[in-house]
Amino acid sequence: MNPPKEVLRIEGLNVSFPVWGGAIQAVRNLSMRIRPGQVTALVGESGSGKSALGRAIMGIETDVAKISGRAVFDDPATGQSVDLIALPRDGRQIRAIRGSRIGMIFQEPMTSFSPIHTVGNQIEESLKIHTAMSPAERREASEETLSLVGFDNPARVFDMYPFELSGGMRQRAMIAMALVCRPALLIADEPTTALDVTIQAQILKLLQELQAKLGMAMLLITHDLGVVASMADEVVVVYRGEVMEAGSASDIFRNPQHPYTKGLMAAVPDFDRPREERLKPLREIKVDTVGLMGRRKSEKVLPEILLSVNHVTKSFVTKKGAGFGFGVKPERTVAVNDVSFEIRRGETLGLVGESGCGKTTLSKILMRGLSVDHGSVVYNGENGPVDVLNCEGEVLDDLRTRLQMVFQDPVSSLSPRMPVRSIIREPLDIHDRGPLAKRQEAVRRLIHAVGMPESALMRYPHSFSGGQRQRIGIARALALGPDLVICDEPVSALDVSIQAQVLNLMKDLKSELGLTYLFISHNLAVVNYMADRVAVMYAGRIVEIGPCETIMRAPVHPYTKKLLAAVPLPSLDHKLDFETIGTPTASAMKIWGKQFLDEKDSDQLTHVDLGGGHLVLARTNVDARELVAG
Known part of the structure; x- marks a missing residue:
């Protein structure tokens, strides 16, 4: 039996959803093919109809959706050909295919x-x-x-x-x-979006190995062009449900023809682009900070160091076992281990590391959301140094206006019961910033500052896209005119073009308002675009810190090298090397010791100064020259 030329052939597919007064056309006359044993990537922004296509193929789209066209599945095992769209959604035939011959991985x-x-x-x-x-x-x-x-x-x-x-x-x-069930076709809908780069690399390597071992075809739905470059054989670029461009991965990456494809590629931060070169989102945000409340320039000569973190340690105690806690020995987990660094006034310090390394715990400590075992944090403001972890009363109230935070998930960080006007005004109300009319005017200026229309103030968060919700969160963080904004993974949940919008917005606001950022992320390409200096965190410790250019171009610690190697870039010349990701070299094991890399703990480590503000965590008896050479 000869294998079919296509496992799945989609012809003129349409998916629409009825709304008041009309319908939303999610997929428009879309045609594409998926070949046996190959990865076909479906690429586009959020809202372009990618997931609706996947659900329509599987027959799991909502009953109110109107679906037309053909999706012909040719099963390589049986040679049978069937139009999936023509089958009853809950019928015996589609149920026999779904989960058995066609599998699906969901985003969350x-x-x-x-x-x-x-x-x-x-x-x-x-x-x-x-x-x-x-x-x-x-x-x-x-x-x-x-x-x-x-x-x-x-x-x-x-x-x-x-x-x-x-x-x-x-x-x-x-x-x-x-x-x-060993399916012939796997539909992977954004399978790595919520994962950090090292775990993402592991999952992509796994999918690649399984595809080769099982000989299955794969439809990879994603907005990440870096993932596409490392995985795909063929690429289909969609915008608002329509195919803009399709072809081999080589054609799309080396010679893109459609302006939308070119626009997507220009929006992705990468290491080959000069750091000062601005990202080019498909739709630019205009920043208007004129008259923004809290915009101020002090006449005092202020210290260069805005925030100083000294030997901060935080651990959590958990009890494992049963029996109402009696006779159960508490287990102590160190989340932040003897961390020290400084944030200079007007800079962006990037803090990078995998999930679970202690980045968010550290940010909560700086915001007074968590206490510490020991250590200190000092804020150097206009009124002198402030002990962040122990201040009280009016000093604490003032400190809370100077340090603000932008959170990772714009959905859960905005109240669904409050209109945008009330969300942005809330910090002004809490700190009693002037009469109501003045606060309302400040809110209008803030929404303009993040490039959104005044009409947005009357709406609720659910009516906005992810990027718009994140801009609302930024406006709220700026309401009190802070000195330091802690950004905890602010763009990790956004697609590439919206990510470029938000990153450009944050750079513009920093320049216009003289802000200082602590930018927390697991994506070093994003940090490379945003940061002046970079601190790399692993197992609760800062393992390497230095100027951004040095960390990105000449990293020393094996963990920093591992993070850099795991960043998927939108280039066929820089594909992920799945064979070497996550494997320290023999010399690295010798220098840092197996105990630290495996057990994440050692008392024999200290920061070695390599010059130029570049420090790396290593054994005390290791010569700095050996580190650089290693």
Whole structure:
């Protein structure tokens, strides 16, 4: 039997959703193909219809959606050809295909798993539906698939609940759930968007290996052109539900023709672009800070160091085991371990590291959201130094106006019950900044400052896109005229063009208002664009700190090198090297010691000064020249 030329052939697909007074056309007359054993990437901004296409193929789109066109699935195993769109959505035939011959990985694994069933119970569900295996055989097949996706102890994971797994482990478990029946086609809808770069690299490597091992085709739905460059054989670029450009990965990356494709590529920060060169989003934001409340220039000569963090340590104590806490020995986890650094007035300090390294815990400490075991934080304001961790009363009230925060998730950080006007005005109300009329005028100026119309003030957060919600969060953070804004992963949930908008906006506001940023991220390409200096955090410690140019071009610590190697770039000449990611060299193991790299803890480490403000954490007896050479 000859294999089909296409596993899936989509012809003139339309997906629309009825709304008051009309309909939203999510997918418009879209045609594309997916070949056996190849990865076809579907690329576009949020709202371009990518996920609607995936759901339509699987027959899981909402009942109110109107779907027309053809999606012909040619099963390589049986040779049978069927139009998926023509099948009843809950019919026997589509159910036999869905989950068995076509698998799907969703963007957010936590919302895709049932919290009340074990991981194994949910993985073996497909085997219950599609096979005649016994319970023992289903468990064996499920554990084999868990092992295939990289779990060392699949029997233990089988009996765990989803909340017991990290984000990366949950994504692996979801991949196992999609692959347990060995499908001919896998639809991966933004499979790595919520993951940090090193975990993302692991998942991409895993998908690549599984695709080769199982010989399946893959539809990779993503907005990340770096991921596409490292994974795809063919690329389809969509905008507002229509195909703008399609071709091989080589054609799209080396010789893009459509202005939209070129625009997407110009919006991505990368290491080849000069750091001072501005990103080019598809739609630019105009910044208007004229008369912005809180904009001020002090006549005093202020200290160069705005914030000084000295030997801060924070640990959490958990109890493991059963029995109402009696006889259970507490377990101490050190989240932030003897951290010291300084933030200079008017600079952007980038703080980078994987999820769980202590970045957000540190930001909460700086904002007085968490106490510390020991250490100190000093803020040098216009009225002299302030002990951030111990100040009270009026000093604390004033400090809270000087330090503000922009959060990672713009949805959960904005109250759904408040209009935008009240959200932005709330800090002014709390700190009693002038009469009501003055506060309302300040709110109008703030919304203009982040490039949004005044009409947005009457609406609620749910009616905005992710990028617009993040701009509302930035406006709220600027309301009190802060000196330091802590930005905790402010663009990690945004697609590339919206990300470029927000990054440019933050740079413009910094220049116009004289702000200082602590910019927390796991993406070094973004930090390379934003930061003046960079601190790299691993296992609760700052392992390397220095000027941005030095960290990005001449890193010394193996963990910094690992982070840099895991950043997917939108270039076929700089694909991810899946063979070397995450593997320290023998010389690195010798210099830093196996204990530190494996157990993340050692008392024999200190910061070695390499000159020019470049410090690296290493063993006390290591010569700096050996570090640089290593």
